[in-house]
Amino acid sequence: MFGRAQRLAFIGAWLVGAAGAAHAIQDCELDGAPINTSNGNTTAGKTGLIRCKDRDSGEVQREQQLQNGVFMGLVRYYEKGKLLKEHSVNAKGNMDGRAREFVPATGQVLRDALYSDGSEVGLVRGIYPSGQLRRLSFASSEAGSSGERAYVEYTERGQLSALRCADKPVLAPVIDDSKLCGFASAGTPSQVELFDGKGTLRMRVSYAAGKRVRNENLYDNGKPQTQDEIVGNQRTERRFSSEGVKRREVLWLLVERGAVKQREQEFSEQGSLVRDQRWTAAAEPLIDDSFYLNGQPRSKSVYAGTGDARTVDMAQFHDNGQRSMQGRYLAAGRSSRQMPIGTHQSFDDKGVLVAESVYDDKGRVTRERAFDENGKLQRDDEVFEDGSRKAFAK
Structure with missing residues (x-):
């Protein structure tokens, strides 16, 4: 029984x-x-x-x-x-053992695979009712690399639509993935185009020794939408408008356990740079600059020091290039909150000093001065902890 x-x-x-x-x-x-x-x-x-x-x-x-x-x-x-x-x-x-599926009316094979105790092994074929290859994959049951390791997919037109590579060629003799995946020419990445079901080019990808080193997604008009590229230990991501204008670029440093952002740039609809941020290899902010659409600087931030002594010098500008504000802040830790210290100054659009504030090491304002349009001192106050003030002794 x-x-x-x-x-x-x-x-x-x-x-x-x-x-x-x-x-x-x-x-x-x-x-x-x-x-x-x-x-x-x-x-x-x-x-x-x-x-x-x-x-x-x-x-x-x-x-x-x-x-x-x-x-x-x-x-x-x-x-x-x-x-x-x-x-x-x-x-x-x-x-x-072998497993197959068919079109009952014609007997055309739709799927052809091998199993070992419930797991797919070796080459697995998916086929369109027309007989055109739809999908080819390679599955392994070996410990540490079990499951689907590589595949290619085709449209009904016979155009390549998707690709995943393994760490070595595994799709032969049906598909030459040594060429598709960049194993054939040492050091020279492959160049592969992927299409949708309507025959429209959707992506360009490049592989080197089975690793994807570049991919580019395209808009309907054929212009690039996104790009992702690896060169050495750096990875660069780019995003474009449908008119082909670069709107964003991010540079990453590839490390053992992931990636550390090194630089991020944002661009206007016309392609001009509107923000530029940089980080250290330890992922700490280094520079943060922004720009007006006319190309003049809007703000500049420069970080220095380490630990609790880390500071950032900030400057803001009028759209004619003249400074509007400058000052230093404590920027300890990863908090976005920054504490003003030292002397902070404000300027008019002609570059004339109009106001000045002095902060102590706890971020409290201790002195405020005001100037007229000619830069002549108009007011000089000592500021106390309770907010009260008095004219600074001369």
Whole structure:
């Protein structure tokens, strides 16, 4: 008598195969003798081919081999009397060996794969009803590299639409992935174009020894949308408008456990630089500059020091290039909150000093001065902790 797990596996497979005929009643037989596949007593110790037919139409819907009471061997499903799919199972009920799916009307193979104790192994083919290759993948059951490791996909037009490479060529002899994945020419990345179902070029990718080193996504008009490129230990990301104008560029330093942002630039719709940020290899801010659309500086921030003594010198500008403000802040830690220290000055659009504030090492203002349009001192106050003030002693 076969076990409960095997009965459940067989019943589950039957439910999958009979999904298109959920309300049909099947009559099963073994070597011409009626059996009940849900009753282990009718199959115990028996060997042969079970065949199940639709009671109303008499069409074969399922076949499965039985070996000494165990559902093991070939399994076939039919649709209107035509073969729909077939595979084999081992004594544990797991798929083992070749598995195929078909177009019932024509017999065209739609999928062709090999299994080892329930896992796909080797080359797996997916095929369009026309016979054109749709997908080819390579699967491994080895420890540490199990599962799908590489694949290519094609449109019905036969154009390449997707690509994933392994650490070595694995798709031969069906596909020459040594060339596609940059193994054929040492040091020279491959150049691959990917298309959508309408035949429109959607992406350009490059691989070197199986690693993707560049990819470019395209708009409908063929202009670049995004770019991602690796050179040495640096990775560069770019984003473009649909008119082909670069709007953003980010440079990363590749390290053992990921990547550290080194520089980020933002550009206007016309392509002029509007912001430029830089970081150290330890991911600490280094420079943060912004610009007006006329090209003049808008603000500049320069970081220095380490730890609790880390500071940032900031300057802001009028759109004619004249400074409007400058001062220093404490920028300890990763908090965006910064504390003013030292002397901070404000200027008019002619560059004339109009105001000045002095802060102590706790960020408290201690002195304020005001000047007229000619730079002549008008007010000089000492400021106290409670906000009160008095004219600074001369």
